Amino acid sequence: MGEFDLIQRFFQRPAERNPLGVGDDCALLAPRPGMQLAVSSDMLVQGRHFLPDVDPRLLGHKALAVNLSDLAACGAQPLAFTLALALPHGDADWCQSFSQGLLALADAHHCELVGGDTTQGPLNICITVFGEVPAGQAILRSGAQVGDDIWVSGSLGDARLALDALLRQHMLPAPVLAQARQRLEAPTPRVALGQALRGIATSALDVSDGLLGDLQHILHASGVGASIDVRATRQLLAASRHPLMRAVASSRIDACTLAGGDDYELCFTAPGAQRAAVEAAGRVCATAVTRIGNIEALPGLRVFGPQGERLPQRWPGFDHFA
Amino acid sequence: MGEFDLIQRFFQRPAERNPLGVGDDCALLAPRPGMQLAVSSDMLVQGRHFLPDVDPRLLGHKALAVNLSDLAACGAQPLAFTLALALPHGDADWCQSFSQGLLALADAHHCELVGGDTTQGPLNICITVFGEVPAGQAILRSGAQVGDDIWVSGSLGDARLALDALLRQHMLPAPVLAQARQRLEAPTPRVALGQALRGIATSALDVSDGLLGDLQHILHASGVGASIDVRATRQLLAASRHPLMRAVASSRIDACTLAGGDDYELCFTAPGAQRAAVEAAGRVCATAVTRIGNIEALPGLRVFGPQGERLPQRWPGFDHFA
Numbered sequence: 193m194g195e196f197d198l199i200q201r202f203f204q205r206p207a208e209r210n211p212l213g214v215g216d217d218c219a220l221l222a223p224r225p226g227m228q229l230a231v232s233s234d235m236l237v238q239g240r241h242f243l244p245d246v247d248p249r250l251l252g253h254k255a256l257a258v259n260l261s262d263l264a265a266c267g268a269q270p271l272a273f274t275l276a277l278a279l280p281h282g283d284a285d286w287c288q289s290f291s292q293g294l295l296a297l298a299d300a301h302h303c304e305l306v307g308g309d310t311t312q313g314p315l316n317i318c319i320t321v322f323g324e325v326p327a328g329q330a331i332l333r334s335g336a337q338v339g340d341d342i343w344v345s346g347s348l349g350d351a352r353l354a355l356d357a358l359l360r361q362h363m364l365p366a367p368v369l370a371q372a373r374q375r376l377e378a379p380t381p382r383v384a385l386g387q388a389l390r391g392i393a394t395s396a397l398d399v400s401d402g403l404l405g406d407l408q409h410i411l412h413a414s415g416v417g418a419s420i421d422v423r424a425t426r427q428l429l430a431a432s433r434h435p436l437m438r439a440v441a442s443s444r445i446d447a448c449t450l451a452g453g454d455d456y457e458l459c460f461t462a463p464g465a466q467r468a469a470v471e472a473a474g475r476v477c478a479t480a481v482t483r484i485g486n487i488e489a490l491p492g493l494r495v496f497g498p499q500g501e502r503l504p505q506r507w508p509g510f511d512h513f514a
Numbered sequence: 515m516g517e518f519d520l521i522q523r524f525f526q527r528p529a530e531r532n533p534l535g536v537g538d539d540c541a542l543l544a545p546r547p548g549m550q551l552a553v554s555s556d557m558l559v560q561g562r563h564f565l566p567d568v569d570p571r572l573l574g575h576k577a578l579a580v581n582l583s584d585l586a587a588c589g590a591q592p593l594a595f596t597l598a599l600a601l602p603h604g605d606a607d608w609c610q611s612f613s614q615g616l617l618a619l620a621d622a623h624h625c626e627l628v629g630g631d632t633t634q635g636p637l638n639i640c641i642t643v644f645g646e647v648p649a650g651q652a653i654l655r656s657g658a659q660v661g662d663d664i665w666v667s668g669s670l671g672d673a674r675l676a677l678d679a680l681l682r683q684h685m686l687p688a689p690v691l692a693q694a695r696q697r698l699e700a701p702t703p704r705v706a707l708g709q710a711l712r713g714i715a716t717s718a719l720d721v722s723d724g725l726l727g728d729l730q731h732i733l734h735a736s737g738v739g740a741s742i743d744v745r746a747t748r749q750l751l752a753a754s755r756h757p758l759m760r761a762v763a764s765s766r767i768d769a770c771t772l773a774g775g776d777d778y779e780l781c782f783t784a785p786g787a788q789r790a791a792v793e794a795a796g797r798v799c800a801t802a803v804t805r806i807g808n809i810e811a812l813p814g815l816r817v818f819g820p821q822g823e824r825l826p827q828r829w830p831g832f833d834h835f836a
Binding site: 211212215216217218219220221222223225228229230231232233234235237238239240241262263265266268272274275276277278306307308309311312313314316318320322323325327330332333334396397398413 | 533534537538539540541542543544545547550551552553554555556557558559560561562563584585587588590594596597598599600628629630631633634635636638640642644645647649652654655656718719720735
């Protein structure tokens, strides 16, 4: 199938929320008065971000989900996105499944596909997403204050647990793998929670490269340090609560929750006086929120074990070139 | 060199025109009141869009130039861009040269790098560019009217002439190749001309896949047909005016000018009453503008030779999957 047929058949739909969509040299966006436009771009490469045999429908979902997760982290409401796609060949079946997964998530967030590019090349998916946020209200990485609580949404580590099982580094019972794999292949961007945290959270980011590595970005941008309590983070691995996983080692739980990657949960900070507000935001958005530590003046990131002992720092964040 | 070091060293500069640049989950843009945001995304893949031995400095220039060309085509003023980059390895020398070429062109257009992504993978460059255009004044592909003149900016075909020589499909005298290669590797986006044509041109696009193929997009979007005069288009190959190229065959000139690709010139339509205004816009922007044909009611695209004879349609537009 030719390039322009592929675009027209699977990726071109009339723009409704935006002045001009797919089909011209540019798309046109018109943020509402008083709104800033939040922009984020993520590139997904086969073998780095997904396995070669992944279901293209799930891949379409995930490619947009990881971008929506960035909008969530700054409290923006999704508006539109562009899709640039390098494909080895013009495979109509693949494009149909991919676009179904992609556009179903897009529709769920009223986020319109407004443009992009299609080319021949090694499979590569680059989405740039646009959201609206009231001017001055975006939640940045740089706002954490000494004394703030550190919070995490949802669950952490299941994606890594599944990936390691798929790569045959360990075995998982089939029902546990199925549940964890869902987290790896179809993550849920915390879009509603991100917006609910505006005015409550002092800083936020989305956890994509592992909790400890990503949290370092907040500490660095805010000029603060932090302590983390593994008694709290060990509660975050959903799979560890499955009856078939009772014997899972705490070292594996820590590796997955503290440095797993691919979680797409929000890690954020908020003053102690906002605990009830954070919990209310979580309830309204049907998303668990868990307090895992505190922001401190002492630089650096410290992790404490169940007996209050300081644990060695064994978990670097993910670095594509390290 | 690690991922975050690469970003910080070569791609992170403080945002000046935009509220928030590189380093958070999202960048923030604030289009001025009354402005719409024009958005375009292009993905460049090694072996498809550039040769493996291209100078990374020129590649940085071209990667942004092809995106600015899309802004030019709709009459938008550049504002900001994101860069997503897949690199085989964290090569600091390559990144330094690439970023120099990229940011020099960005600075020339006051277009800020505000965010993006860096990952390991087969070399792939995806830029998404943002520009401002007064609401309702973007020049679209759909506005061509029966009777309009068809115009092209600058020169056409030299990039293809150079590419074919580099691929050893024909020989070019060294000074001609050097001049034509400049057009292939460092195209000039017609940003000022695009803005000057607002209110004058009825439709426009940038010529990237070959003139005739791209012009078909205007005809299709506008529901019209066109006739092209090759006596005009043959004047557009700059290399053909070089003393060492006096004997160049008209068939090669036609192949390069009508279907060469990689030109990044503007093809646009304007009413006959606007001829003086178009020429004045060209003068102000120091960019040649050439009338090459007319929009007609009869559907289809007709090409006429020097004796007024209709030429066969031998030049399909570029299709990545055809």
